[in-house]
Amino acid sequence: MYVEVTAAGVRVGAADDCTFLDVRAAPDSRPSLDEALRGSGLGAWDGGTEAGLNVAELRRRAAAQDVPPDWAQRWAAMIAYARRQGWLSPDGTSVRAHVIDPPG
Numbered sequence: 001m002y003v004e005v006t007a008a009g010v011r012v013g014a015a016d017d018c019t020f021l022d023v024r025a026a027p028d029s030r031p032s033l034d035e036a037l038r039g040s041g042l043g044a045w046d047g048g049t050e051a052g053l054n055v056a057e058l059r060r061r062a063a064a065q066d067v068p069p070d071w072a073q074r075w076a077a078m079i080a081y082a083r084r085q086g087w088l089s090p091d092g093t094s095v096r097a098h099v100i101d102p103p104g
Contacts, residue, residue: 002022022097026101050097053097054093
């Protein structure tokens, strides 16, 4: 699963794949990355290598896509893994994700 930030907006992609989570933003869009994430309700970026994503909003947008019936269990496993790795905020409302260049 990823959050893609482009000039056209912010969207959640590969919602069915709960084996990874990242934020994809081209270097030329990074100056507005924090504003785009905040404006979409999906999170925030402090300029580092990771962004904090709003767990509830990410789940809502991902679940709204065409996901199979077992998706909720895989989502829960992804969030549990993030908690074990220390990537989830103490209150469980935010998960850290690497900011990377989009593929291709």
